[in-house]
Amino acid sequence: xxxxxxxxxxxxxxxxxxxxxxxxxxxxxxxxxxxxxxxxxxxxxxxxxxxxxxxxxxxxxxxxxxxxxxxxxxx
Numbered sequence: 001x002x003x004x005x006x007x008x009x010x011x012x013x014x015x016x017x018x019x020x021x022x023x024x025x026x027x028x029x030x031x032x033x034x035x036x037x038x039x040x041x042x043x044x045x046x047x048x049x050x051x052x053x054x055x056x057x058x059x060x061x062x063x064x065x066x067x068x069x070x071x072x073x074x075x
Contacts, residue, residue: 011069018065025058 001009033051037044 007073009071013061014072015065015069021060022058022062022065025061026055029054029058 027049033047034046040047
């Protein structure tokens with residue numbers, strides 16, 4: 001296996017594993033937020049704001065994994 005193929009495989013593994021956690025985290029976060037809105041509809045704006053802040057921070061982890069994958073691929 002040559003170096004470019006190894007880099008491509010390493011990038012795929014790093015990004016795949018690195019996106020798995022945030023994907024599950026966002027799914028759980030949205031699920032719990034919708035459950036909270038269902039229980040207390042008056043707090044929808046507070047819950048939605050907090051949910052989006054949590055999604056942004058969780059998605060940042062996936063972006064870091066993508067950046068590490070690109071570093072592996074292009075160095």
